[in-house]
Amino acid sequence: MKIRMKYKMTFEEADRLIERYYEGLTSGEEERELQQFLSQPGLPERYEPEQALFGYFNHKKEKRHISLIPYKRWASVAAVVVLVLVGSQVFFIQPQRNYAYVDGKKITNVHEIKSQALASLSDLSSSTDEVEEGFKNINDNELVEQQLNVFSGLEK
Amino acid sequence: MPALHAQNDLQISKVFEQYGEKRGVVMVELTNEMLDGYDFSLFKSLTIKDNPSAADFVRKCMLKDEVGAKKVKQVVTNGTPTSIYLQLPRKGQLYRLILFNETFHPEHKITLIYIESKNDSEDVLKLILKKK
Numbered sequence: 001m002k003i004r005m006k007y008k009m010t011f012e013e014a015d016r017l018i019e020r021y022y023e024g025l026t027s028g029e030e031e032r033e034l035q036q037f038l039s040q041p042g043l044p045e046r047y048e049p050e051q052a053l054f055g056y057f058n059h060k061k062e063k064r065h066i067s068l069i070p071y072k073r074w075a076s077v078a079a080v081v082v083l084v085l086v087g088s089q090v091f092f093i094q095p096q097r098n099y100a101y102v103d104g105k106k107i108t109n110v111h112e113i114k115s116q117a118l119a120s121l122s123d124l125s126s127s128t129d130e131v132e133e134g135f136k137n138i139n140d141n142e143l144v145e146q147q148l149n150v151f152s153g154l155e156k
Numbered sequence: 157m158p159a160l161h162a163q164n165d166l167q168i169s170k171v172f173e174q175y176g177e178k179r180g181v182v183m184v185e186l187t188n189e190m191l192d193g194y195d196f197s198l199f200k201s202l203t204i205k206d207n208p209s210a211a212d213f214v215r216k217c218m219l220k221d222e223v224g225a226k227k228v229k230q231v232v233t234n235g236t237p238t239s240i241y242l243q244l245p246r247k248g249q250l251y252r253l254i255l256f257n258e259t260f261h262p263e264h265k266i267t268l269i270y271i272e273s274k275n276d277s278e279d280v281l282k283l284i285l286k287k288k
Contacts, residue, residue, distance in 0.1 A: 101176055101183040110189070117184045117191055120201035121284060123267040124257050 009037045011044075018050055166244075167217035168254055171268060172202055174213070180205045194283060197250060198272040203265065211258050211266045218242065218256055225254075228281060243277050251277035255284075 009017075017034045020026045026034070038051045100107040100116045107113060176183035186199040204210045215237060222242050231239035238259075244252040255269040273280050 097185055097187045098189060099185055101181065103179045103181070104177045113184055113186060114189070114191055116182055117186055117199055117201055120182070120184065120203050120267050120269055123203065123259070123265070124255055124269065124284060 009033065014038075014047075166254070166270070167220045168214065168268060168270060171210070171214050171217055172200060172270075175202060175204055175207075175210055180207065194273075194280070195275055196271055196273050196280075198270070200270040202268040204268075205263060205265050207266070208264060211264075214256055214266060214268055215240075218254065221254060241281065243281075247272075249274055251275065251280065253277045253280060 014034065014037050017026060017030055017037075021031065021034060034050075035054050038047060038054045043051070098108070098110055098113055100113045102116070107116075172183060175181050182201075182203040184199065184201045186196065188197060189199070191199060218240055221244070222240075224245055226243040227240065228243050229239060229241040230237055238257070240254075240256045242254040244254065246252070250272045251274070253269075253271040253273075255271070256267070258264075258266045271277075271280060
């Protein structure tokens with residue numbers, strides 16, 4: 001069967017060329033003919049793998065035009081985002097201020113500052129001990145007895 | 157508002173200003189530092205020795221600061237509060253605490269601590285009291 005084709009190649013001729021192509025026997029001229037054959041619309045489905053194969057090579061040969069404008073836009077947006085983030089860090093996060101004054105003398109050694117801070121915290125903890133000790137005293141039977149004795153002494 | 161000035165609206169900031177750099181006083185300020193397991197955004201403390209008038213001044217300041225705050229603890233000795241723990245209302249994402257203590261033995265000493273933390277102030281208090 002013959003179909004009207006621009007390059008006047010029959011399916012039989014095309015099949016033979018494809019076969020030779022896969023065997024690596026085709027010349028440059030034959031490959032160009034095959035490519036032109038496969039680029040036609042309305043070919044039977046069985047030529048789809050070869051069309052895809054040649055289509056891929058066609059795309060690869062195309063000179064790709066890449067516009068830099070979108071990249072520049074993204075770069076400027078990214079720069080603005082970074083600036084905003086850095087700015088918010090400066091304004092909204094506390095700066096590192098670590099110091100202590102002992103008898104009016106400034107200390108900047110972090111270890112020494114921390115030990116002074118822990119000392120002040122331990123002052124609070126010891127006060128809690130005093131409170132607990134107070135509660136123990138309240139529950140102390142001896143103390144209660146002494147206090148009751150004061151009242152019993154009044155009755156005599 | 158920046159977290160930087162969260163303690164500036166409090167009266168106790170005057171105590172730090174007035175006594176911080178005097179003799180017989182230890183003042184500490186730590187920001188964003190890990191302190192022995194405590195995760196504080198800001199830690200300020202003041203230890204003043206042999207200065208009863210300073211203790212009175214702290215008490216007066218705390219009377220104003222306790223408005224709107226939760227008094228977690230108060231110990232009164234001979235009619236005078238010698239230990240006060242205040243849980244202040246949150247400011248932004250910061251929990252705030254004021255802790256005051258006065259001892260008389262072996263020497264007269266007052267300790268004033270102001271804490272800002274992103275952790276719940278009850279958890280911070282538990283941690284402080286646990287670490288005896």
